[in-house]
Amino acid sequence: MDLVSSILTITIRAGTSLVIATIGEIMTERAGILNLGLEGIMMMGALSAFAAAFHTGSLAFALLAAAAVGAALAAVHAFLTVTMRANQVVSGLSITLFGSGLASFLGQRLGPAANNRRLVGLSGPRFGQVKIPFLGDLPVLRSVFDQDLVTYAVLLLIPLAWFYLYRTRAGLWLRSVGEDPQAADAMGIDVARTKYAYTIGGGLLVGLGGAHLSLAYTPGWAENITGGRGWIVIALVIFSMWNPARAIWGALLFGGINAVQFRLQAAGTDIPASFLNMLPYLATIAVLVLMTWWETLSKRVGAPASLGVAYMREEK
């Protein structure tokens, strides 16, 4: 019982950043924009959150910084792909390269003089667990109700995002833009504005996902703190078939693999550590293969029909 609880606790904690980022990317892709810059944006989110928290001591300010940086990087992607009509894959990859590089550079510049201007190895404010009375004392359930504030917010975000996408006017507009921008445009929806809004909004969430890493999951700054989570999120979006409600399952699966790996390593097994570290990525490949297979079998494709395609009104 105790083992289950502890694995579940770590699972949820590890899954939080994945869920936020997955929902962010789902929103972006629903507008027809593929943002492969996630890894870089998450990294920059983690860095700016930690740097802001360390220097100001304010967690609220740290979240704000991560959100703003995430939004700004995504705005670059939006500008390049919507206004300049650059190739989305190329633009996304350059943002990942740029974000990761810049984060590691700033990690050696934004620290205090006493630490050689480095951020590595410092500790700053962090989100601690806030136990919810009564629920947080029940067996097993306590792993859900003894978490940090960001995680609670994410648990609320999932149904909200689902409702927004499938039950509101704005969600309808958004889905139509990703499916058929020409039709959306003809029906009076501002396609470019929609793409901008959700690319930036999605980037904002991805930035916050990064913030959860450096403020709660693995508090502090470390090179490569995201460990490829940005890429895993791309797979999670496919796994959830672009539906926010399903984002939780993918995130739990990957969070769970993380947790088990954590546990195994702590317990000291014969399995080499490098193999354990490989598990989440192996799972990613397995999931992608399975989903693609299932999609072809059921003849149902969940991807927004115009994902990755630039749209210009008078250019059919």
Next chain:
Amino acid sequence: MSDPQAGAGTRLVEMRGIRKSFPGVQASDDVCLSLDSGEVLALLGENGAGKSTLMNILAGLYHPDAGQILVRGRAARISSPRDAAALGIGMVHQNFMLVDSMSVAENVVLGMKGLPFVPDLRKVKAGIRELSERYNLRVDPEAYVWQLSVGEQQRVEILKLLYRRAEILILDEPTAVLTPQESAELNAVVRRMRSEGKAAIFITHKMEEVMTFSDRVMVLRRGKLVAERRTADTDPRELARLMVGREVLFCVDKRPFSPGDCVLELEGVRAEDERGLPALDGLDLRLRSGEILGIAGVAGNGQRELAEVITGLRPATAGRIRLKGRDVTNGSPLSLIRSGVGHVPQDRSSVGAVGDLSVAANLAMKGYRSRPVSVGPVLRPSRILELAKRLIAAFGIATPSPQTRVKFLSGGNVQKTILAREIGACTSLLVAVYPSRGLDVGATEAVRKELVAQRDAGRAVLLVSEDLEELAQVADTIAVLFEGRVMGTFPACEADPETLGLLMSGAKKEA
């Protein structure tokens, strides 16, 4: 432009001196147009004359280079479809503007101003049902668009406008994909709307429709307004002449029918459609060289699947297909192309042509494996260009240059491009599915002549058409298709519309 006579109602729209150019073409050249309430205006013109362009300008999708638009007497700035909608202007586009993966109800309210943040779709559905009832436009608001037939999708487009209470309706070739019955239903809807004081601009290539639908006709040629008539004062022949600039023959000369050996033979062929339902149900067919076999039938009775099974694009689940005595059942498209089978597909934009490639590349697409287009693995651009220029001239394809991308051509010219390529590649059998759909009278005449020329040159032609007049004119033999089976085959000269109609609706042929 002078206005022969203002209609009974008030002036709703006035477009003055509209100009619009695209790279290499002047699509609208100083066009003036007016529309009164309670009036149906037909807009006529050859493929590429600029009809859709002019209407897209009124609907806010394109920006004119110059000109002025007045709506209800006041100067209007229409810079987006949203502005147009606010003025009560709604358009049914030539290619439908529907989101396939969404329900009818969602499509109807898409982009609508004043929709609550959390829309009550039950209320929307009730509203759609009420409108469906009132205008006799049957469609299930819960259904998804991808599940609907083209006719039903067309109804959704019209419901969209009605639901938004559009007063000025633009219908861009709404009947091109409709069966004759559906066109008649649409006519009733348009009349009903007119009696309610709404006005419509109606684009079509079918002369009978101009005569029955409209009150007034305007004719465009190469972006210019060349004539305006009251419908009552004109006739199809005059209109065709105004459009094309020459006399159009409504009949085609053919040599006497003298069929040769059997080219294509189908025996008990079965095939499934996209949803896995039987589309061809034990079909038998024989086609000889020098023969045009017309396939009559209401759309959706297996026409498309028939063409695809023959050309190797769809597997046959049972039965045999023989081409010149050789078994080609489930042969690859390549092997069939090599045996000289040409295919003018039903879906010209996604199957027939590659929109992002140039006209020249599209024309060379079936010949790129051999001389003169290529030597070994290397393409020869100069030869491709030569070939393209020759075909463009021969088929009268209106394009700024051979390098223009196909997606910029008007619908009719895309069709001519495909036809030119397929006829070039065809040495034994030509399968043409609705080849004159969406074409103007001049182009239709050209296509029909070309089909007959292929037959006279000793090739076999399988012509799928809904247009009984076309079949009567061009085909030697007519077979009626119903629910994936041939209901009867007879010489074209013996086929009367009545029997055909009966067989098309599934009635058994009397002995």
